[in-house]
Amino acid sequence: MTRKRVRTGCPMNCWDTCGLLVHVEDGRAVAIEGDPEHPITRGVVCPKARYQLERVYSTARLTSPLRRAGSGWESLGWEEALDLVAEEMERTRRESGPHGLLHYYDYGSQTLLKEVEHLFFDLYGGVSVPVGSLCWAGGIQAQLYDFGDYRANDPLDLVNTSLVVVWGRNPAATNMHGMMLIKEARKRGAPLVVIDPVKTLTARQADWHLQPRAGTDGALALAMAHVILEEGLQDEQFIARHVKGYAEFRAMVRDKTPEWAARVCDLPADDIRRLARLYAGRRPAAILLGYGMQRYSNGGSTIRAIDALAALCGNVGKAGGGVNYANSAVSRAFPPFQVEGVRRRGLLRTRLAQEIAEAQDPPISLIFVSRSNPIAQLPDVSATLRAWRRVRFRVVLDMVMTDTARNADLVLPVCSWLEQRDIYKTSWHNVVLYGERAIEPVGEARPDIWVYAQLARRLGFGEQFPADEDVWAERYLSRVGGLELKPGTYQRYPGAALVAWEDGRFETPSGRIELYSERAALDGLPPLPEFSPPKYLEEEGLQLLTPLPLLSIHSQFPKRIFREGEVEALIHPDTCRRLGLQEGGRAVLENERGSLEVVVRSTESVRRDSVLVYSGGWVSDGTCVNVLTAARETDMGHSAAYYDCTCRVRPVS
Secondary structure, eight states, rough: OOOEEEEEEOSSSOOOOOOOEEEEETTEEEEEEOOOTOOOTOOOOOHHHHHHHHHHHTTTOOOOOOETTTEEEEEEOOHHHHHHHHHHHHHHHHHOGGGGGGEEESSOOGGGGGGGHHHHHHHHTTTEEEEEEEHHHHHHHHHHHHHHSOOOOGGGGGGOEEEEEESSSHHHHHHHHHHHHHHHHHHHHHOEEEESSSSOOOOGOOOOOEEEOOTTTTHHHHHHHHHHHHHHOOOOOOOOHHEEEEHHHHHHHHOOOOHHHHHHHTSSSHHHHHHHHHHHHSSSEEEOOOSSSGGSHHHHHHHHHHHHHHTTOOOOOSSSSEEEEOOOOOHSSSSOOTTTTTTOOOEEGGHHHHHHHOOOSSSSOOOEEEEEEHHHHSOOOHHHHHHHHHHHHHEEEEEEEEEHHHHHHHEEEEEEEGGGGEEEOOOOOEEEEOOOOOSSSSSTTTTHHHHHHHHHHTTOGGGOOOOOOHHHHHHHHHTTTTTTOOOOOEEETTSSSSSTTTTTSSTTTTTSSSSSOOHOOOOSSSOOOOOOOGGGGSSSEEEEEEEOSSSSSSTHHHHHHHHHGEEEEEEEEHHHHHOOOTTOOOOEOOOOOOOOEEEEEEESOOOOEEOOOOSSOOTTTTTTTTGOOOOOOOSSSSSBBBBBEEEEEEEOO
16 A cells, blocks of 8 residues: 655635645545644644545546536537537637636635636637625725725734734634634733624634624724724824824714714614723734625725724734734735736626626627636526526536536536645735645546646647646746745745734825725725615615535535535524524525525524524525525625625414
């Protein structure tokens, strides 16, 4: 028996991007464990990484190209499959130009070499691409207005803080190594405050949990600012040096009293005062922002209001401080390969069904999908399916028959991360890892880069797109100073600061933190972070929360969340009594977009005005909550406002 141990990383789009060791026996991966030498993840790994072995060797794994044949599928060889794709691409380019092709992608695998695909489509001529985000773009745009970039203190800096405020984030479930650092900070005396409409796993470990009405976090932040300014708790020296728009902001929050916010947020006014004093009084204080709070129609303004708190108290550019949302340091180090002058046509990701239906000059006639499952992940599934099925031809690259693959004309089986080398990066920590190949491809699966290289040869630009993944890895690494990576090694990117904005120079037009943003005004937005109520408050029914679960990410492991195809809905006991719902009984969630049958779980973890259903289910097995979510956008950034949604709940008789 031959044995080896391979160092690589986890490709899933979560905060941690764990360092992993894969044990291989006779060419088969038999175990995955955390790499104890990784400076951030330190040998600890969540169950999702281990589920990857099940996925690689699953009987559901796609191992040969499949073409739709009536109501079923037929296998075909790679040469025939690639010829078919190339013919469809040539036809599209000839009849309508390259913008008739929509390349839909996301970050089901967020490794660096996956991004080479964008160069392929540039070389083809520039295609239609999704713009905006299903994840974080509202908050990103907010921090671009405020700071000029999105940066965060290095995660290891958290131990220097005097207070941890986890706001709209659940690291105990979604960022376990972040939770480990929070625990270290607590051991050093930093209290943990959690602000979340749900009593999450993280909230249960907090010193104090505030449970505001969902989507009203911006009002809470503005009222905290009111208290800080009224009581003279601000850092005037920091403001004078580094803040633009202080006078305008101060005037705006003059009437944003704790009593006003108490009515909006459904929190005691005294708790709002106490929170403001705690944040202003314990410095440095670190705010850890999640993506959930910006999944509302007012989401970007919410982040801006919280950024303002950090600016008022001088908690930016300080060890142990920061308003930490995402970190651009490593991604900025690896600019994408592009063809200069190529024009791409953007279609809004958040309302893609409408964008496809209305696209003209040219219409969309070919969809090419990679590293994503949009049928299950986009809001308003019914509308997405209607638009999808009107398109002439659809190609999907994937490992399994997802909802999107089921609605394709051709499915091409691609390799898992265990079957190829790649470079692993994240928007949380600053460690870059060059992962080794652990095993040979299963069946006829091929690396994504190989697929694109074969298509490039057929389309006439093969010399510009080599098939060797090592060539692309070296091309990327040669563009980044200070990184000396070989397969099986990792290194902290030396260009990443330990403390974001420590030099006090911000990337805004004024070079300061901009509480008053003229860029926002030019974009048709309020220049100050004004509060507007979320749209769902205008609608009937319970507010629908659809966060990520503990045991999956997006739609990758639905059977781990929805055992036996059952979807659980978390509902407050008082709400259950009011609606005649029984613990363990069946109910239907419904609105004008669709319906979903669920099992009722009575819990005080959620508010009386909400129902929580975890995301990540599939349409094909009846577990996809996006049959209910609305194609609604955040106020900035073109991000999905998934949580700005209501539904009715009725028992199944």
